[in-house]
Amino acid sequence: MKKFFTVFKFEFLNLVKSKVFIVLSLIAVIGIGLALSYPRITELINSNKGEETPVDADMTMAVINDSIYSDDDMFSLLQGALPDYKIDKIDTDLDGAKQLIKDEEYGYVIYLDGENDYTLVTESIGLDSSINYRIDGILLSNYKSFLLANEGIEEDRVDAILNATMEAEVFETGKNQASSFSYTYVLLMFLYMIIIIYGQMVATSVATEKSSRAMEVLVTTIDPVRMMFGKVLGIGAAALCQVAIVVGAGVAFFNLNAEYIAGEQMIGTLFSIPAETLIVSVILIVLGFFVYAFLYAAVGSLVSRIEDVSSGVLPITFISIGAFMTVMFSMVNGNLDSILMKICTFFPLTSPYALLVRMSMTDVGIWQSIGAIGLLLVTCIIIGYIAAMIYKLGVLMYGKPPKLKEIFKLLKTNKKA
């Protein structure tokens, strides 16, 4: 046990003191700091500038009116409905309008024609812009009023009809996928990054000891099984340490900028993860890491040269990426209770990803969760055991990495002995 801790400490300190770890942590902390301070920084800059902010070309609009409605009516209608835009009346044709956009005189030109015909000219509509829908809505409701008025309905009644609303209330018995999406996404990313970055680090660390032949001396002082567990746990602890730094930075910057971020709902939900979701996520991240790290350790013990590590770990990395992608797509599509996702919940190499998302965003049910976690735990122990056997065999085996079939054959004969 003492030697296990010696290895654990050595691997942990090695990693925590390494440049990669320090730089990665710094980048994460600075990135989070900037992201969470962004509202505060922009507000500071804006308040310094005061009223002098020049009009952004994107926020300007020109109206060309060839419709049956009067120029003044249309102008006041649009300006009234879009107070954040600076709107001019101009007189040109469609080609002239296109030229104005090219010359960046205006952000948008609206060409009105006939009763219900219009053309919107702009350089491009931004991904998050809804201006075309807004203009459409304004003009449509104007057209509807016109039609209703033509039917002889009084002006008051027209407004009432067009502005009629429903008294609506949504009652969800399950979890709100929209509000849990952001933090689930972050938790999923944590799981993915830890497995990819730190799992591969386990493989590289084992292969380094092997290729540098330090292993030859190490195995004479400590049995390989203890060595492997010390290494995996040491690197795992360093990974947790890094997560703690990132989360700590997040919480600190969030609190520091609380009053400025208050309006940003997306960020708000990130810091309101329900406790049970958080606890189960931590369990899944830890178990998920170990399942993969043991596999990575076994692969690392089978290759003889550092150059072979990246190709050796490829199958494992593919499984991890595949699981991550499958879960991500289901998450984005809101299709979390499909047969595929249910299978993924119970298959140990995908279950950390699938269960994390499902229990966070839908109601998986306590027994399904416990069952999946239990299965994951049992698999983790079995994979740990097999990995230790392979490790024991692999660490002193040099030359071409053996095929899967050969490994099992050797494990079998070794068992008998």
Add this chain to the structure above:
Amino acid sequence: MEIQLNGIVKTFGEKTAVDDVSFTAKGGQAFGLLGRNGAGKTTTMRMIMDVFKADEGTITIDNQEIDRKEIRFGYLPEERGLYPKKKIKDQLLYLAELNDMPRKKALAAIEKWLERLDMKQHLDKKLDTLSKGNQQKIQLASVLMIDPDIIILDEPFSGLDPVNASVLQEIVNEQIKEGKIVIFSSHQMNNIEEVCDDIIILDEGKVALSGNLNSIKNSFPKTHIQITGRDIAKIKEETEKKLSSFIKDISISEYELDIHLYTEKGRDEILDIISKESYDIDSFRVVKPSLNEIFIDATKGGE
């Protein structure tokens, strides 16, 4: 203190790496574990250090099971290896800690041995910044710093310049004097011949030859005769004429005549000739085989 191996067998898959090997290595003596590449030396060493369990047979110290808490092994592997990218001090401390050494004691031992090997100035450097010979010395320090009871050195002289080789020789002699068990493995027979009292030669996992080096030499037939003196040319002529059926090979240099015989009987015949003709000679001696010759003979010259 002595370590006994008794009927050790180890198989990997279908290959028997070590087949019924027994020997005893005594404290205060150097023991030579010899054999060609793949003869089973490294496997034997690893079984001594409990890296593998033997399939059959026992390994004991003073007829007791080896207690790894009591007995420390210092191992210098043939393929030297420590962490290339780590500070020398850090990795030596790690190895010492894995050998249950308290930190303070370990630091003192590291300093002592690096000083002795003239490496102290490199304590805070990364290993791969050192030359190959110096890296070897660091590795040697890692073996000695834990004050091992049993020292196992696999090809310790390879890669060392003559000065460092003699430093190593000196250190090994000191360790032997302290009563430690030193097990040598080497292809360089001259080094083994100088240091080792008892040897074992393995061939394809089996014992080809074992015992006290001197007794082994004496047990070889006395068929190599060396004569010096004024009349060696005449002796050559005479023996070639009269004893051609006994002679396997004969050669002469300015000072000495070397005769290899088929059987020991030829020796008396040669003595007869010399005394009958009253040839003037300075010396007549039976040359013992060198370890190199014994090794080649025992391993059938690589067949």
